[in-house]
Amino acid sequence: MIQTDILIIGAGPCGLFTVFEAGLLKLRCHLIDALPQPGGQCSEIYPKKPIYDIPAYPSILAGELVDRLMEQAEPFRPGFTLGERAEQIEKDEEGQFILTTNRGTRHRAPIIAIAGGLGCFEPRKPPVPQLADFEDRGVEYIIKDPEFYRDKKVVISGGGDSALDWTIFLAEGVASEVTLVHRRKEFRGHLDSVQKVMDLAAAGRIKLMTDAEVVEVSGQDGLERIAVKTKAGEVHEVPTDHWVPLFGLSPKLGPIADWKLNITKNAVEVDTLDYSTNVPGIYAIGDINTYPGKLKLILCGFHEATLMVQSAFKRIYPDKNLVLKYTTVNGVNGFEG
Amino acid sequence: MEDNMIRVSVTDREGNVHELDAPTDMGMNMMELCKSAELPVEGTCGGMAMCASCHMYVNSSHAIPPKSDDEEDMLDEAFFVEDHSRLGCQIHLSNELDGLKVELAPVGN
Numbered sequence: 001m002i003q004t005d006i007l008i009i010g011a012g013p014c015g016l017f018t019v020f021e022a023g024l025l026k027l028r029c030h031l032i033d034a035l036p037q038p039g040g041q042c043s044e045i046y047p048k049k050p051i052y053d054i055p056a057y058p059s060i061l062a063g064e065l066v067d068r069l070m071e072q073a074e075p076f077r078p079g080f081t082l083g084e085r086a087e088q089i090e091k092d093e094e095g096q097f098i099l100t101t102n103r104g105t106r107h108r109a110p111i112i113a114i115a116g117g118l119g120c121f122e123p124r125k126p127p128v129p130q131l132a133d134f135e136d137r138g139v140e141y142i143i144k145d146p147e148f149y150r151d152k153k154v155v156i157s158g159g160g161d162s163a164l165d166w167t168i169f170l171a172e173g174v175a176s177e178v179t180l181v182h183r184r185k186e187f188r189g190h191l192d193s194v195q196k197v198m199d200l201a202a203a204g205r206i207k208l209m210t211d212a213e214v215v216e217v218s219g220q221d222g223l224e225r226i227a228v229k230t231k232a233g234e235v236h237e238v239p240t241d242h243w244v245p246l247f248g249l250s251p252k253l254g255p256i257a258d259w260k261l262n263i264t265k266n267a268v269e270v271d272t273l274d275y276s277t278n279v280p281g282i283y284a285i286g287d288i289n290t291y292p293g294k295l296k297l298i299l300c301g302f303h304e305a306t307l308m309v310q311s312a313f314k315r316i317y318p319d320k321n322l323v324l325k326y327t328t329v330n331g332v333n334g335f336e337g
Numbered sequence: 338m339e340d341n342m343i344r345v346s347v348t349d350r351e352g353n354v355h356e357l358d359a360p361t362d363m364g365m366n367m368m369e370l371c372k373s374a375e376l377p378v379e380g381t382c383g384g385m386a387m388c389a390s391c392h393m394y395v396n397s398s399h400a401i402p403p404k405s406d407d408e409e410d411m412l413d414e415a416f417f418v419e420d421h422s423r424l425g426c427q428i429h430l431s432n433e434l435d436g437l438k439v440e441l442a443p444v445g446n
Contacts (some may be wrong), residue, residue, distance in 0.1 A: 041382075045382055045385075045387050045388065046382065046385055046387055049385060118381055124414060124416075126416055127416050127417065127443070158413065158414075159410075159413040160410070160413060160414070182413070183412075183413060183418055184409075184413070186409070188406070188409070188410035188413060247413075247414045247415075247416075248414040250381070250388065250390070251381060
């Protein structure tokens, strides 16, 4: 069990800055994020895009902002549970929250700060009828272990790097048969990957179906075949053991929706006094919260994080007085280990 | 119609048609216009052609600048893509687009 003072859900800019502000008050933090790396949208969607409205930075790349926030948080030794989704919360007999992830990792803290941005990033699922019936019975949205596909027939859908890279990898001595289905003729992956896929197709080592999409999945006991419809309107049946649709990730509010929080339009309602939710001990900051006048800006999230930790401190230590200390006077005194 | 104002029509996913007056001197795009009219367009990435949550169909023959590679690439991750699919955030409102007709594309799972 991982114990901390503030359990932060979401390791985006707002969650990372919370570590710093909490650290100044001697509160320790642990972050949970469904993505395998910190930074949230900034790392996942637009790491190379410049941001122009961070005070004192006329321009900073989103990825660089994340690096700097990590550096700023580092003295306070945050813990990370990455690649896992915060799934379930309950309270123990001491009034602390126990949070369990989808992989069963358990965390304990008196305070939860939801800094979940747009929610957790999950694979985009194509709108194919009965798809859910075949999930984990032949349909997978992520390739975790390529060995799983050894000597199997595999169909991959998508036009980006992950679709191209896995097609190449599985075609080179892993799967018995690989088919790549893509909605147009052009691919957006790295040029050398695109060339490699074209070469494999020309050599007959993969089957390439462009201007086409998978429209049907079927099978008796698990996936047995898919139907591919071409732009010209022809439908081809392709017998297969697996179908791996790789259409990127999109954010979903996810399990947070079931935590008895007041939610309006996919955002958690908070009190602007301290960004507390209707559940005592749970706060929500950054893009995931809503209140009159809310603006979804990173800089507003920083402000919210700063006020939130003051309130969290008072909840954890009701008898202690808190005096605002300036970093210019006191410096930044991190935790040892 | 005043200078720098156009009217566009947006058909939502229930088939309701919304006639929207849109300024052309505010640097706005169709995603932002739909959001400001509280139509169900997410605009998750804020307008960088990086999420496809403002996928719409253009149902009139207006001369909209062609798709960039970024937009085309992002449409690869969208569903229900047709030849007249566009990302709303890449349709910048200009006087030439008066009378534009778009329809919000269905959202996937």
